[in-house]
Amino acid sequence: NAGVTQTPKFQVLKTGQSMTLQCAQDMNHEYMSWYRQDPGMGLRLIHYSVGAGITDQGEVPNGYNVSRSTTEDFPLRLLSAAPSQTSVYFCASSYFDTQYFGPGTRLTVL
Amino acid sequence: GQSLEQPSEVTAVEGAIVQINCTYQTSGFYGLSWYQQHDGGAPTFLSYNALDGLEETGRFSSFLSRSDSYGYLLLQELQMKDSASYFCAVRDPSNTGKLIFGQGTTLQVKP
Numbered sequence: 502n503a504g505v506t507q508t509p510k511f512q513v514l515k516t517g518q519s520m521t522l523q524c525a526q527d528m529n530h531e532y533m534s535w536y537r538q539d540p541g542m543g544l545r546l547i548h549y550s551v552g553a554g555i556t557d558q559g560e561v562p563n564g565y566n567v568s569r570s571t572t573e574d575f576p577l578r579l580l581s582a583a584p585s586q587t588s589v590y591f592c593a594s595s596y597f598d599t600q601y602f603g604p605g606t607r608l609t610v611l
Numbered sequence: 612g613q614s615l616e617q618p619s620e621v622t623a624v625e626g627a628i629v630q631i632n633c634t635y636q637t638s639g640f641y642g643l644s645w646y647q648q649h650d651g652g653a654p655t656f657l658s659y660n661a662l663d664g665l666e667e668t669g670r671f672s673s674f675l676s677r678s679d680s681y682g683y684l685l686l687q688e689l690q691m692k693d694s695a696s697y698f699c700a701v702r703d704p705s706n707t708g709k710l711i712f713g714q715g716t717t718l719q720v721k722p
Contacts, residue, residue: 532708543698543714544654551707591653595708598644598661600700602653 503527507592507603514582514610522577522606524592532595533575534559535567537588538605544591550575582610613637615699615713622719623689631684631697631716639704643675643682646698648715654698657684686718694720 508523526533534549536559546559550569564586566578579586587610592603615635623629633643642661646654660666660675660682672685686693696715703709 530708534709544712546709549707549709595710597708598642598659598700598702598710599656600644600646600654600710602655605653 505592505594505601505603507590507606509606510604511607512609514579514608516582516584516610518582520579520582522579522590522592522608524575524577524603525573526575526592526594526601527573528594528596528601529572530594530596530601531572533569534593534595534600535565535575535577536591536593537561537586538591539588547577547590579608584610586610613701613703613711615701615711617697617699617713617716619714620717620719622721624721625689625691627689628685628687629689629718631686631699631718633682633684633699633713635680635682635699635701635713637680637701637704637711640677640680641702643673644700644710645673645684646700646712648696648698650695657697689720691720691722694718 505526531552535547536544545561548567550556590606593600617633644659645657648654658673665674670687675682696717698715699713700710
């Protein structure tokens, strides 16, 4: 089992560029989520999904889109990158109260 | 709504015992989880308490009191590698699988 994988590990964008952060899990979990974590801060929920075809907003969804076409994949799209989106992004999948996190993507927007 | 409170920082010396507290408010409660995050790493699951009492896993123990809406993580025989952030979490009452996390407690272990 690879668990939860994320690509890329590091990314630098210019303001206004768009990109997609990839996330995949091989544990057949229905629930998946995206968080951002700013330096010294906690986890803030961006979007989540309770199954293929079903997504919903978390507490900080502005500027991000998600889709869930399969159980395995849950990509996060940045529509028009802004410096305020510089952060570490974690994807996670859950089985009941146990959440499994990917290694994270460190994003810098210049 | 749901909220969790935990101290922002705790400092202890190597070999000592430290307790990280977490109080929660939620309209529907299933259990309390704990996660560890080392600097630069991803959070990893440590423990889960659904019932009152103490759960022990090696040097780490977790306690829950449902009547007090309170739990704690107990770390014994502290090692330098225990320096990390620790988050408590509860499941959102919508039961979708969404977790609500506390803001995290940074533990610094000193020699």
